[in-house]
Amino acid sequence: MSVETRASVPTVSGSRYLQQLCKHWAHKFAVAFDATAGTVPFTNGAVLTMTAEAEVLQVQVTAPDAETAVSMQGVVARHLDRFAFREAPLAFDWSEPV
Template structure:
């Protein structure tokens, strides 16, 4: 299965992760606590870990073409949730 990962430097990792989980909980399978989350999409799974100064996002897709799509969905939602905080998101796969 294709994998991708991003380490995003931010003091708001826990807040961003919780906002994403709340946003998607009504239509996707979501499990989360204060520091970790799992979101299951039709095309793959997103795991997140919030530390004091970063948010680590790992994606596992069913197919290679789904990985780019999941990266785009996560990135656009993270940027929207961060509002005025500039985030640098670099995917490694």
């Protein structure tokens, strides 16, 4: 059974960060994205889904287990903070893996 965790990240630049992150990972993974939504399937079985809203970037990690979910939370946060260096660190209010 997969584990899901989500975060609402306050930023007015969600669309830009979503696209930068998807382009960054496109050389390694089968990424799909546009200006408002993106999906990144990782080789460890985790899937990152992002949706850019006006002032929030919705981030969801679906993983095969809780350990992978927590690990991927860190990977996603570190990468997004790198692209958001002007306003980093971003505030990730991750829900507990369920």
